[in-house]
Amino acid sequence: MGTIEIKEGGVMSELTESRIYEWLSAVTDPEVPVLTILDLGIVRKVSISNTEKGAAVTISITPTYSGCPAMDVISVGIRMALLSQGIKDIKIELQLSPAWTTDWMTEDGKRKLKEYGIAPPNRKAFQPLGFFEEEEVTCPRCGAADTTLVSNFGPTSCKALYKCLSCFEPFEHFKCH
Amino acid sequence: MTPLLKYTLRLADNALIIGHRLSEWCGHGPVLEQDIALTNMALDHLGQARSLYQYAAEQVNNMPAAEKKNLFTGDAIQGLIREGGMIDEDNVAYLRDGWDFCNILLVEQPNNDWAYTIARSFFYDTFNYFFYTELRNSKDTTLSAVAEKSLKEVLYHKRWSGEWMIRLGDGTEESHTRIQQAVNDLWMYTGEFFKMDEVDTTMLQNGDGVDLPAVKMQWEQRVAAILEEATLQLPPTGWMQDGGKQGVHTEHLGYVLAELQFMQRAYPRHVW
Ligand SMILES: [Zn+2]
Numbered sequence: 001m002g003t004i005e006i007k008e009g010g011v012m013s014e015l016t017e018s019r020i021y022e023w024l025s026a027v028t029d030p031e032v033p034v035l036t037i038l039d040l041g042i043v044r045k046v047s048i049s050n051t052e053k054g055a056a057v058t059i060s061i062t063p064t065y066s067g068c069p070a071m072d073v074i075s076v077g078i079r080m081a082l083l084s085q086g087i088k089d090i091k092i093e094l095q096l097s098p099a100w101t102t103d104w105m106t107e108d109g110k111r112k113l114k115e116y117g118i119a120p121p122n123r124k125a126f127q128p129l130g131f132f133e134e135e136e137v138t139c140p141r142c143g144a145a146d147t148t149l150v151s152n153f154g155p156t157s158c159k160a161l162y163k164c165l166s167c168f169e170p171f172e173h174f175k176c177h
Numbered sequence: 178m179t180p181l182l183k184y185t186l187r188l189a190d191n192a193l194i195i196g197h198r199l200s201e202w203c204g205h206g207p208v209l210e211q212d213i214a215l216t217n218m219a220l221d222h223l224g225q226a227r228s229l230y231q232y233a234a235e236q237v238n239n240m241p242a243a244e245k246k247n248l249f250t251g252d253a254i255q256g257l258i259r260e261g262g263m264i265d266e267d268n269v270a271y272l273r274d275g276w277d278f279c280n281i282l283l284v285e286q287p288n289n290d291w292a293y294t295i296a297r298s299f300f301y302d303t304f305n306y307f308f309y310t311e312l313r314n315s316k317d318t319t320l321s322a323v324a325e326k327s328l329k330e331v332l333y334h335k336r337w338s339g340e341w342m343i344r345l346g347d348g349t350e351e352s353h354t355r356i357q358q359a360v361n362d363l364w365m366y367t368g369e370f371f372k373m374d375e376v377d378t379t380m381l382q383n384g385d386g387v388d389l390p391a392v393k394m395q396w397e398q399r400v401a402a403i404l405e406e407a408t409l410q411l412p413p414t415g416w417m418q419d420g421g422k423q424g425v426h427t428e429h430l431g432y433v434l435a436e437l438q439f440m441q442r443a444y445p446r447h448v449w
Contacts, residue, residue, distance in 0.1 A: 063224070063326075065220075065221060065224060065330060066221055066224030066225045066227070066228060066326055066327060066330060067220035067221050067222075067223050067224025067225070067227070068224065069220075096228065096319075096322035096323060096325070096326045097318075097321070097322035097325050097326070098325070099322075099325045099326040099328075099329055100326075101329075128332050128336070129336070131336065131339060131340050131343065132340060150210060151210035151211075151213065151214060152214065152333060152336070152337065153210070153213050153214035153217040153218070153333075153337075154213065154217075155213070157217055157220060157221065157330075161210065177329060
């Protein structure tokens with residue numbers, strides 16, 4: 001396959017996967033807008049092919065949780081991001097396996113979450129906790145380790161509710177999943 | 178109907194109906210956190226149902242025309258298929274009649290009170306956990322992918338309902354009495370989980386399905402252990418009611434569908 005070129009700012013330039021990843025880094029999660037879809041690790045594959053009509057791009061994404069309503073919005077976001085770069089032939093595939101895990105979240109993503117006021121996932125996922133056992137989570141506001149679980153379920157599937165016993169602020173924890 | 182399609186629909190219907198039942202608690206939970214917990218779990222089930230219905234629709238769409246003729250009793254969906262149209266997950270969920278639903282009877286049982294809701298979830302989540310653990314090994318790549326994905330969510334459900342069993346059983350006299358009553362009343366619907374019919378047998382022989390008697394042993398052990406910790410009595414072995422997997426339901430399913438399907442039945446093919 002030869003080089004695929006696109007017109008950018010009036011000049012032709014080569015279309016590469018890294019170029020597409022750059023564009024995708026502008027697409028954010030509508031429910032946690034501080035994270036991009038790359039921070040979350042939900043983009044699994046990018047492939048480019050050449051058709052008679054020009055470049056065709058296929059993006060494989062994986063849902064965080066089965067019922068995550070953000071996936072449809074994210075798909076639209078990806079489509080808009082590529083369309084604005086002149087890519088017209090866009091295919092978005094939903095990939096279920098391997099199942100998404102917070103282990104794929106970037107370190108940069110975790111830092112941004114914390115700055116945003118959400119405690120990031122703090123350990124490797126898939127070591128389930130026992131009954132009545134609580135995740136040890138540090139308060140994203142004051143840094144205290146003295147926190148308590150309010151509920152394992154929060155405003156979105158990916159978050160649990162906590163309360164800091166030092167500064168008494170309630171906060172959300174992005175669950176290790 | 179192929180065994181694979183029937184199998185897919187059974188799993189999808191279980192997920193949709195339990196999801197709907199849990200969602201009925203929305204705005205009625207005893208405390209805000211539990212209200213949110215229930216709707217979160219309802220959403221997980223709904224998401225799993227969607228993946229499975231998409232797979233079912235794909236199977237129907239790829240069938241030769243002759244095989245599609247009498248898949249469902251309901252003309253709402255059969256009519257769509259007859260016209261040659263492609264069906265999608267919404268059509269499968271909203272346009273089939275009660276006879277076409279093949280969920281197990283337990284999931285359609287009413288919420289009743291907090292104890293019944295917890296006991297129903299506890300029996301079902303424990304089953305789901307062991308079932309999906311096995312289904313991950315299915316040779317069918319879509320079923321195994323759904324199982325792998327769902328299992329992570331089922332872990333939260335199983336923990337939540339297990340903790341509540343202990344909390345209620347080992348709680349006050351009132352909570353103990355009520356959860357024991359719920360366990361006793363719902364017990365007869367748990368036998369159906371493990372009853373193999375020709376669909377289950379074919380799927381198992383092909384390497385696509387799950388060995389239900391093997392799941393039964395794990396389920397019984399786990400349930401007995403948690404009931405004991407909750408200071409509750411394990412009901413005696415006795416008459417078990419089945420029929421849901423074959424489309425013969427308790428009267429409750431009709432009411433669920435009347436609410437769930439209302440919009441699409443009142444305003445066919447309505448979109449927004
Ligand atoms: Zn704090």
